[in-house]
Amino acid sequence: MKSTLETLRKEAAHLLKEERVKFVIGYAQGTDLARTTPFFAANVRQAGMLTWTPFCVYSLVKYLLDFRYDDIRLAVVVKGCDSRAVNRLVQDNQFARERVVVLGIPCGGMLDREKVLRVVEPAAALLEAEDRGTEYLLKTDCGEFCFEKQETLLAKCLECEHNVPVVADRMVGPKVPSPARPGMDRFAGVRELEALDTAARSAFWDRHFARCLRCFACRNVCPACNCKECSLERAVPGWQQGVCWLSKRTSLGLNHMFHLIRMYHVTGRCIDCGECARVCPVNIPLRELYRKVAKDANELLGMSLPGLDPEEKPLLTTYQATDPDEFM
Amino acid sequence: MPRTGVFVCWCGSNIGGVIDCPGIAAQAAGFPAVVHSVDYKYLCSEPGQNMIIQAVREHRLDRVVVASCSPRLHEETFRKVLARAGLNPYLVEMANIREHCTWVHGAEKEQAQAKALALVRRAVAKANRLEPLFESTIPVTKRCLIVGGGIAGIQTALDVADAGHEVVLVEREPTIGGNMVKLDKTFPTLDCSACISTPKMAAVAAHPDIRLYTCAEIEKVTGYIGNFEVTIRRKARYVDHEKCTGCGTCWEKCPMQVPSEFNAGLGQRKAIYIPFPQAVPNKPVIDREHCRYFTTGKCQVCAKLCPAGAVDYEQEDEVFTEKVGALVAATGFQLFNWSRVYGEYGYGRYPDVITGLQFERLVNAAGPTGGKILRPSDGSAPRTVVFIKCVGSRDESKGRSYCSRICCMYTAKHALQVLEKVPGAQVYVFYMDVRTAGKGYEEFYQRAVREGVVYVRGRVSKVYRDGERLVVRGVDTLLGRPVEVDADLVVLATAVEPAAGAGETARLLGINADRDGFFQEAHPKLRPVETHTGGVFLAGACSSPKDIPDTVAQASGAAAKVVGLLSREQLSTNPMIAQVNETLCTGCFLCVPVCPYKALERRKITELLPGHPPREREVAGVNPGLCQGCGACNAVCRAGAVEVRGFTNEQLLAEVDALCL
Ligand SMILES: Cc1cc2nc3c(=O)[nH]c(=O)nc-3n(C[C@H](O)[C@H](O)[C@H](O)COP(=O)(O)OP(=O)(O)OC[C@H]3O[C@@H](n4cnc5c(N)ncnc54)[C@H](O)[C@@H]3O)c2cc1C
Ligand code: SF4
Ligand code: SF4
Numbered sequence: 001m002k003s004t005l006e007t008l009r010k011e012a013a014h015l016l017k018e019e020r021v022k023f024v025i026g027y028a029q030g031t032d033l034a035r036t037t038p039f040f041a042a043n044v045r046q047a048g049m050l051t052w053t054p055f056c057v058y059s060l061v062k063y064l065l066d067f068r069y070d071d072i073r074l075a076v077v078v079k080g081c082d083s084r085a086v087n088r089l090v091q092d093n094q095f096a097r098e099r100v101v102v103l104g105i106p107c108g109g110m111l112d113r114e115k116v117l118r119v120v121e122p123a124a125a126l127l128e129a130e131d132r133g134t135e136y137l138l139k140t141d142c143g144e145f146c147f148e149k150q151e152t153l154l155a156k157c158l159e160c161e162h163n164v165p166v167v168a169d170r171m172v173g174p175k176v177p178s179p180a181r182p183g184m185d186r187f188a189g190v191r192e193l194e195a196l197d198t199a200a201r202s203a204f205w206d207r208h209f210a211r212c213l214r215c216f217a218c219r220n221v222c223p224a225c226n227c228k229e230c231s232l233e234r235a236v237p238g239w240q241q242g243v244c245w246l247s248k249r250t251s252l253g254l255n256h257m258f259h260l261i262r263m264y265h266v267t268g269r270c271i272d273c274g275e276c277a278r279v280c281p282v283n284i285p286l287r288e289l290y291r292k293v294a295k296d297a298n299e300l301l302g303m304s305l306p307g308l309d310p311e312e313k314p315l316l317t318t319y320q321a322t323d324p325d326e327f328m
Numbered sequence: 329m330p331r332t333g334v335f336v337c338w339c340g341s342n343i344g345g346v347i348d349c350p351g352i353a354a355q356a357a358g359f360p361a362v363v364h365s366v367d368y369k370y371l372c373s374e375p376g377q378n379m380i381i382q383a384v385r386e387h388r389l390d391r392v393v394v395a396s397c398s399p400r401l402h403e404e405t406f407r408k409v410l411a412r413a414g415l416n417p418y419l420v421e422m423a424n425i426r427e428h429c430t431w432v433h434g435a436e437k438e439q440a441q442a443k444a445l446a447l448v449r450r451a452v453a454k455a456n457r458l459e460p461l462f463e464s465t466i467p468v469t470k471r472c473l474i475v476g477g478g479i480a481g482i483q484t485a486l487d488v489a490d491a492g493h494e495v496v497l498v499e500r501e502p503t504i505g506g507n508m509v510k511l512d513k514t515f516p517t518l519d520c521s522a523c524i525s526t527p528k529m530a531a532v533a534a535h536p537d538i539r540l541y542t543c544a545e546i547e548k549v550t551g552y553i554g555n556f557e558v559t560i561r562r563k564a565r566y567v568d569h570e571k572c573t574g575c576g577t578c579w580e581k582c583p584m585q586v587p588s589e590f591n592a593g594l595g596q597r598k599a600i601y602i603p604f605p606q607a608v609p610n611k612p613v614i615d616r617e618h619c620r621y622f623t624t625g626k627c628q629v630c631a632k633l634c635p636a637g638a639v640d641y642e643q644e645d646e647v648f649t650e651k652v653g654a655l656v657a658a659t660g661f662q663l664f665n666w667s668r669v670y671g672e673y674g675y676g677r678y679p680d681v682i683t684g685l686q687f688e689r690l691v692n693a694a695g696p697t698g699g700k701i702l703r704p705s706d707g708s709a710p711r712t713v714v715f716i717k718c719v720g721s722r723d724e725s726k727g728r729s730y731c732s733r734i735c736c737m738y739t740a741k742h743a744l745q746v747l748e749k750v751p752g753a754q755v756y757v758f759y760m761d762v763r764t765a766g767k768g769y770e771e772f773y774q775r776a777v778r779e780g781v782v783y784v785r786g787r788v789s790k791v792y793r794d795g796e797r798l799v800v801r802g803v804d805t806l807l808g809r810p811v812e813v814d815a816d817l818v819v820l821a822t823a824v825e826p827a828a829g830a831g832e833t834a835r836l837l838g839i840n841a842d843r844d845g846f847f848q849e850a851h852p853k854l855r856p857v858e859t860h861t862g863g864v865f866l867a868g869a870c871s872s873p874k875d876i877p878d879t880v881a882q883a884s885g886a887a888a889k890v891v892g893l894l895s896r897e898q899l900s901t902n903p904m905i906a907q908v909n910e911t912l913c914t915g916c917f918l919c920v921p922v923c924p925y926k927a928l929e930r931r932k933i934t935e936l937l938p939g940h941p942p943r944e945r946e947v948a949g950v951n952p953g954l955c956q957g958c959g960a961c962n963a964v965c966r967a968g969a970v971e972v973r974g975f976t977n978e979q980l981l982a983e984v985d986a987l988c989l
Contacts, residue, residue, distance in 0.1 A: 069935075069943055069945045070943070092914070092916040092918070093914075093915055093916045093917055094914065094915075094916065226914055226916075227912070227914060227966060227967040227968075228911065228912055228913075228914055228967065229911075229912055229967075231966075231967070231968040231977075234968075244978075244981065245977070245981065265966045313921070314918070316963075316964060317918040317921065317922060317964055318921055318922065319921055319922040319923070319924055319960065
């Protein structure tokens with residue numbers, strides 16, 4: 001990963017020096033060994049502070065939305081999964097493709113911080129990380145540690161479909177093998193749930209939704225969610241209080257509504273990056289919910305995974321004169 | 329807080345006979361914001377209407393709920409009542425407690441009572457959130473454009489022009505007249521088709537208010553009811569019609585022979601030609617594909633001989649734009665291509681198996697045989713002629729599922745013509761049913777039977793060649809036995825289907841086609857010449873198979889609608905259309921392609937936000953002339969930025985809450 005990091009810093013410095021972009025959005029070392037932080041490098045010196053470790057889990061693409069109506073060009077660092085989010089935003093006309101320089105890094109998978117910290121002291125300083133194919137070698141000032149990927153990667157990385165970015169203006173670093181579990185089936189979890197009877201399935205989701213805090217973390221991280229104001233969080237003024245999609249209370253029923261509405265809103269747009277499930281503080285398996293719709297859309301309508309092709313029209317957004325129109 | 333009044337109607341015993349209307353009114357008095365609640369025998373009656381007006385004044389009502397029949401029936405009535413009472417007419421909400429309740433739950437009174445109450449509660453919840461809506465006006469361009477110059481287009485053009493409005497008639501063939509001028513005689517009166525249609529064609533050419541474009545098609549339509557702009561492309565004809573006198577020297581001397589479309593492929597024409605002697609306009613065109621000059625670079629016979637110097641090989645397509653207030657689709661029909669699928673009739677390999685339209689040309693005195701019925705293969709007179717009906721009609725597996733409506737009648741006509749023209753001929757008709765609804769139609773068919781046409785009920789399973797003759801093998805289902813007829817000529821009554829390119833025409837005009845490709849009427853019974861797109865009307869066989877009387881009647885109907893529209897100075901627009909909340913719109917424009925009426929467009933706005941310099945961005949905008957309020961955009965907009973006025977998310981959610989919580 002060392003040479004990749006050097007190339008990344010060089011590319012970023014070059015872009016900033018030539019004033020091709022205003023910022024390079026990337027990662028910097030965080031508060032401990034197993035943390036990185038989103039970092040906006042604005043000049044050549046700051047480009048040298050960018051980092052690339054097996055802890056760069058966050059997708060940075062959503063930051064583009066903060067600049068969607070501005071007139072500046074940006075660069076953003078993406079892994080395979082995040083890269084689909086770029087296409088997603090381009091498809092929704094939220095960011096002109098020419099305004100962003102995509103720095104794609106082929107990714108060998110991200111380590112689960114919790115598991116790493118069970119072994120390594122958090123205060124240790126990370127000197128270098130080496131991707132050795134099936135394992136990561138972390139060189140720290142407290143010694144070297146080896147982590148078997150199949151044991152220590154994040155769940156979502158073991159289900160990775162595109163570890164090499166699907167879109168990139170510059171590919172930084174060499175292609176690396178996919179960290180996905182061999183024989184991985186994206187819809188295995190959905191199939192398991194489908195096999196349950198209705199009562200058991202309902203109990204499954206009741207159990208999970210009952211814990212929902214309605215913190216909106218899933219929405220905030222989601223590249224399919226790019227509304228200016230979320231209809232699920234809209235304030236209703238005055239005496240009409242209460243007439244909105246969802247009141248602010250949390251109850252099992254309202255939580256169901258929240259998640260089902262969200263599910264429909266991301267239908268045909270969810271790029272299956274798995275960020276929602278990762279950020280959920282109460283570990284609701286949200287990914288399975290959205291994958292169920294994706295599976296149906298795939299089986300019934302032949303829709304492929306959104307975010308692969310920016311030209312493809314998302315589900316439910318086309319009209320043809322030959323569409324059946326008995327309802328009109 | 330609004331002040332809402334509830335009025336519960338008995339509709340005589342229609343509602344009052346099933347539920348307790350005073351009870352509903354009493355309970356509704358307790359609903360949020362309701363300050364007045366009464367019941368009445370007939371709210372739509374004069375005294376009923378006056379009662380509402382009085383209550384509005386006395387109780388200072390500003391929202392009205394009428395619990396009665398379907399809004400399709402009386403919403404307009406009650407809107408007018410509100411207007412008379414001095415309120416915005418869109419502040420009325422109806423609860424349909426008749427069609428949706430008492431008519432269907434007459435036997436379950438208790439449940440009907442509960443349902444009616446729930447429906448009223450829903451209506452109150454919505455009424456409390458209604459907002460005044462305002463109609464706006466748009467000017468009307470007092471001209472009309474008609475696509476298709478068959479008898480339908482001709483009739484509409486003449487009627488509209490005679491009413492004093494300018495008409496633009498666009499026909500893609502070199503002449504107007506459509507299918508009707510190709511016919512010989514017309515059922516059931518057997519008058520000569522050309523004799524009754526060519527005068528109308530000539531009238532079109534001579535009319536000062538009709539502008540005719542032939543060899544032309546529409547290419548683009550923008551705008552909306554009252555204000556369309558249509559782009560027309562006129563194909564190069566290679567003859568300057570300004571100079572041409574129609575003398576005919578050119579087509580006499582042209583060396584090329586091409587099968588004549590007008591004669592359904594049975595005769596020949598030249599590469600420079602007029603389709604038939606009475607064509608309108610009566611000036612030739614060059615068929616570039618077959619012209620010797622265009623294909624080999626040598627010839628120019630026509631240019632050398634033309635005394636007017638009208639031939640112009642350099643001519644190019646011309647593009648025109650026309651501004652009109654109304655559009656009429658009159659693109660007619662074509663015959664189903666039977667030879668592709670009907671292997672049992674020889675896939676078109678036998679020259680003596682022909683279609684009804686070819687038969688029309690064979691019996692026509694101006695046709696390729698001078699009106700003698702002769703076999704295309706050897707020019708001999710047929711002794712035995714077999715007609716097969718429903719070829720491609722009522723045949724879901726090979727053709728179309730519907731009945732083409734005209735074939736029973738024209739087959740009877742053709743059969744009679746054979747008997748008349750070929751003395752001693754034998755005529756057989758294989759049929760599934762004989763359908764003769766129409767004035768004088770059954771009598772016409774009986775005449776055919778009386779004069780000796782043999783009607784055999786049953787399908788033909790095979791037509792094959794045996795030497796000079798054709799053998800038609802079928803089954804007589806009435807007698808339950810196989811039949812075999814040695815025939816000299818076989819005539820197929822092939823299905824009527826929408827004209828080629830009808831789908832593209834529908835797309836350009838922004839109208840819908842049904843599953844068979846015929847244009848969709850706004851209502852099959854009550855609005856047969858209108859479409860769902862304001863200002864676009866239908867005439868003739870483009871909306872369903874029709875004979876000439878029906879075509880002409882519908883064409884005049886369409887003309888009446890057009891004249892009605894063009895006689896207005898201004899149109900008021902329906903205010904219940906989409907509106908975009910620009911603050912919420914993210915500019916994704918996913919709504920643009922889903923709008924069936926092309927009503928959504930990109931608009932630039934300048935946004936002023938606290939702490940930011942003003943910035944420009946693009947949002948969706950609704951064209952009020954085009955939007956029909958269908959709500960498709962509403963459904964696709966995840967941001968909830970586009971809503972249909974009168975059906976806003978807030979109003980609908982309030983209704984759902986009132987029903988479910
Ligand atoms: C064999 C046969 C026999 C018949 N006999 C009788 C009879 O005896 N009595 C009777 O009442 N009816 C009869 N009919 C029915 C009759 O032909 C129709 O009712 C009539 O022609 C319908 O007229 P129309 O103007 O709607 O369509 P059409 O005659 O089809 O005219 C449509 C016109 O629109 C033009 N057009 C199409 N698309 C476009 C486009 N995109 N742009 C520009 N122009 C376009 C076409 O070129 C054509 O000129 C018969 C039909 C057939 C097939
Ligand atoms: S109205 Fe909605 S769907 Fe249309 S562009 Fe705006 S956000 Fe997108
Ligand atoms: S409601 Fe929306 S989709 Fe329907 S016609 Fe109007 S703008 Fe188009």
